[in-house]
Amino acid sequence: MERAEVLRLGHRPERDERLTTHVCLTARALGAEAVHVDGKGTGPVGTAREVTRRFGGGFEADTVGSPRSVVRDFDGNVAHLTMYGEPVQDVIDDVREEPVLAVVGAGKVDGWVYEEADYNVGVTNQPHSEVAALAVFLHEYFGGEELEARFAGGEVEVVPSASGKETRSIRDSR
Amino acid sequence: MERAEVLRLGHRPERDERLTTHVCLTARALGAEAVHVDGKGTGPVGTAREVTRRFGGGFEADTVGSPRSVVRDFDGNVAHLTMYGEPVQDVIDDVREEPVLAVVGAGKVDGWVYEEADYNVGVTNQPHSEVAALAVFLHEYFGGEELEARFAGGEVEVVPSASGKETRSIRDSR
Numbered sequence: 001m002e003r004a005e006v007l008r009l010g011h012r013p014e015r016d017e018r019l020t021t022h023v024c025l026t027a028r029a030l031g032a033e034a035v036h037v038d039g040k041g042t043g044p045v046g047t048a049r050e051v052t053r054r055f056g057g058g059f060e061a062d063t064v065g066s067p068r069s070v071v072r073d074f075d076g077n078v079a080h081l082t083m084y085g086e087p088v089q090d091v092i093d094d095v096r097e098e099p100v101l102a103v104v105g106a107g108k109v110d111g112w113v114y115e116e117a118d119y120n121v122g123v124t125n126q127p128h129s130e131v132a133a134l135a136v137f138l139h140e141y142f143g144g145e146e147l148e149a150r151f152a153g154g155e156v157e158v159v160p161s162a163s164g165k166e167t168r169s170i171r172d173s174r
Numbered sequence: 175m176e177r178a179e180v181l182r183l184g185h186r187p188e189r190d191e192r193l194t195t196h197v198c199l200t201a202r203a204l205g206a207e208a209v210h211v212d213g214k215g216t217g218p219v220g221t222a223r224e225v226t227r228r229f230g231g232g233f234e235a236d237t238v239g240s241p242r243s244v245v246r247d248f249d250g251n252v253a254h255l256t257m258y259g260e261p262v263q264d265v266i267d268d269v270r271e272e273p274v275l276a277v278v279g280a281g282k283v284d285g286w287v288y289e290e291a292d293y294n295v296g297v298t299n300q301p302h303s304e305v306a307a308l309a310v311f312l313h314e315y316f317g318g319e320e321l322e323a324r325f326a327g328g329e330v331e332v333v334p335s336a337s338g339k340e341t342r343s344i345r346d347s348r
Contacts, residue, residue: 019196022193022303030302030310084332084334084335086334087321120336122332124204124323127225128202129199131196132203132306139310146298147261147297149298162293163289167258
C-alpha cells in the first residue's frame, strides 16, 4: 500500500510561516501520514495539529533538527521535488513501488539533497510553488484515491455543497 | 479545447504577497492562460510577467478592480475552489465541457462568489491551501496534459535531470 510522509526543508520562521503551514496542511489533506519541518517551525506544526484535532485523521507533525537524518533513515523512496528534476509523469510508477518521503525546500536547497534523494522530481520544469508541486505529486502518487479518504475522530466535518458552507458537528455522536 | 484562466480574490498587499505569487506561478505552470489579481497585486503580477519573459509561454497577468465583473463577463464555467464545495472528482467532467475561470480566495470569500459561481468545487473537503487546490484542479481539468506543455519564446529552459540543476540558454538560437 502507498504511504507518504513529507519533509519541509529550510523553514525560516517569520518569512516562511504561511507557506510552511500550507505545506503541512496540503500534506495532511492529500493523504500523507506525517510532516517533518526542518527548523523552528512550531507555528505551522501547531496549526497542523490543531486542524487534525478538529477535522480528524491520524496525521502527525513535528519539527526536526537534522533533516539529513530524516532522509537517511527513511525506509522507502526519497523524492525531492524540484523544477530541475525528471518529469513526475515519467517516474511516478517507480516511486510508487515503495513508501515515499516527499521533500520540498523553502529557499535554496543544499546540494546533498539532490545527491541523497532517490528521485529528483519536477512537477513541470517551470518555476512555481512547492505547495503546488507537493499537491500534484501526492495526487499522482496516490492515483487520486486520496480524494476519497475519510478523516475519522475529529469534531467537525464539511458536508459538500453546491452553493454554500455546511458543516456537521460530530462531537455529540461519539 | 480546454482553456483556463484564474482569478485571485481578496489579495492583501504585504500579507498575501508570497501566496499570491505562488497562485500566479502555479496558474502559469499548470496550463492556465491568464491570472487576474483582485486588488493591488502589482508585486505578484510583476513576478509572473518576469517569469514568463524568462521561461516563455503566452501567460498573461493583470490586476483587476472589479472581480465581480471578471466573473460575470467570463464566457465559460466559473469554478470557485472551496473546501465546502462538491468533490472535484465528481464535477470535473462537467466543468471541462467549457473554458473555465478558476477562482481562489485569500482570506474570507464574500457570499456572492458562492452564488455566482457555476460550481463550488472542493479539492478534498479539508482545510489546506488555495495553491494546492488550484494545482490539483488544473491538473484534473487538463487531464495531466498540461505537464507536457512547452513554453516557447523564453530565454532559458530547464533540462530535466535525475541528479542536479541543468538549464539551457535559448536566447542565442532564436
